[in-house]
Amino acid sequence: MRLACHLWLLAIQSEFEPEPNLAHPPISSLAGTDVDPAVVGRSPVALEIDDVSRVFVGKSQSLVALANVTLDVGPGEFISLVGPSGCGKTTLLNIVAGLMTASSGEVRFEGSLMTDPRDEIGLMFQTPTLFPWRSAVRNISLPLEIRKETGFDWDSRIAEVLDLVGLRGFEDHYPRELSGGMQQRVALCRLLVSDPHLMLLDEPFGALDEFTRENLNAELARISEHENKTTLFVTHNIGEAVFLSDRVAVMGSRPGRILEVVDVPLERPRTPSVRSGQEYTDVTNYIRNILGLG
Ligand SMILES: Nc1ncnc2c1ncn2[C@@H]1O[C@H](COP(=O)(O)OP(=O)(O)OP(=O)(O)O)[C@@H](O)[C@H]1O
Numbered sequence: 001m002r003l004a005c006h007l008w009l010l011a012i013q014s015e016f017e018p019e020p021n022l023a024h025p026p027i028s029s030l031a032g033t034d035v036d037p038a039v040v041g042r043s044p045v046a047l048e049i050d051d052v053s054r055v056f057v058g059k060s061q062s063l064v065a066l067a068n069v070t071l072d073v074g075p076g077e078f079i080s081l082v083g084p085s086g087c088g089k090t091t092l093l094n095i096v097a098g099l100m101t102a103s104s105g106e107v108r109f110e111g112s113l114m115t116d117p118r119d120e121i122g123l124m125f126q127t128p129t130l131f132p133w134r135s136a137v138r139n140i141s142l143p144l145e146i147r148k149e150t151g152f153d154w155d156s157r158i159a160e161v162l163d164l165v166g167l168r169g170f171e172d173h174y175p176r177e178l179s180g181g182m183q184q185r186v187a188l189c190r191l192l193v194s195d196p197h198l199m200l201l202d203e204p205f206g207a208l209d210e211f212t213r214e215n216l217n218a219e220l221a222r223i224s225e226h227e228n229k230t231t232l233f234v235t236h237n238i239g240e241a242v243f244l245s246d247r248v249a250v251m252g253s254r255p256g257r258i259l260e261v262v263d264v265p266l267e268r269p270r271t272p273s274v275r276s277g278q279e280y281t282d283v284t285n286y287i288r289n290i291l292g293l294g
């Protein structure tokens with residue numbers, strides 16, 4: 001968790017530094033914003049996971065957490081990783097994030113080898129990990145402060161992401177004054193605010209009730225269609241994976257590996273009514289079968 005420690009230290013430091021200059025040029029200069037990949041000739045593959053294995057060496061025995069995982073993710077593509085507990089989803093996400101090294105194999109993002117955490121990769125976890133002494137807006141601005149971002153207007157970008165998740169009006173609320181779902185919305189804003197090229201989400205809605213989870217699924221689908229981010233999303237929930245994804249990588253355990261990558265042929269934009277359609281049911285059942293859930 002090098003990045004987390006790094007962010008924590010930087011966040012503490014930033015508490016003692018003067019307020020950042022919020023006057024910046026327009027948001028359109030944010031990296032990646034309003035850029036058509038076809039125009040700049042980006043590679044058809046944004047993220048390449050190439051034959052990645054990870055072994056944890058213990059005192060008495062070693063554990064193969066991941067074996068020969070290969071997966072290409074296209075620019076703007078949304079891929080979910082589903083599979084049983086312990087099949088290596090978080091391990092794979094940590095390797096992609098540059099937080100953990102692979103025992104063998106390589107991860108390349110936008111053509112270059114991932115060896116360390118990078119600014120253009122945004123992470124979100126099951127718990128919102130907000131700073132309780134900072135208001136919602138000051139939690140959201142944290143990555144901009146840490147990176148001392150210049151080149152765009154922070155206020156308008158923050159207003160834009162607050163609008164995306166429907167949190168306008170709650171800017172000055174502290175985490176304790178927000179529900180669990182609202183706290184995850186703040187965490188989502190914090191992820192989006194610096195316009196990452198790649199979003200890595202590890203069961204971000206796993207701790208929420210079914211109703212809030214489905215609402216946030218619909219919001220994330222809308223946001224991901226609007227922002228067109230390359231996304232790797234970890235979940236135990238097959239319905240959530242199908243609803244959100246272009247493809248679902250179904251994983252198995254012992255050793256952790258990809259069993260099959262399933263296309264999700266549902267049209268976009270995705271609205272909650274998708275869940276009552278036959279195609280949704282068919283894909284969901286297909287994935288359940290791969291996982292031996294019948
Ligand atoms: N740092 C570590 N040291 C030793 N073993 C580890 C470590 N991290 C993970 N493991 C082991 O690797 C395997 C995969 O763990 P991982 O956390 O990636 O699973 P997961 O699919 O994310 O599970 P869950 O769905 O419960 O979150 C597990 O057997 C776990 O015990």
Ligand SMILES: [Mg+2]
Binds near residue numbers: 090091202
């Ligand atoms: Mg996990």
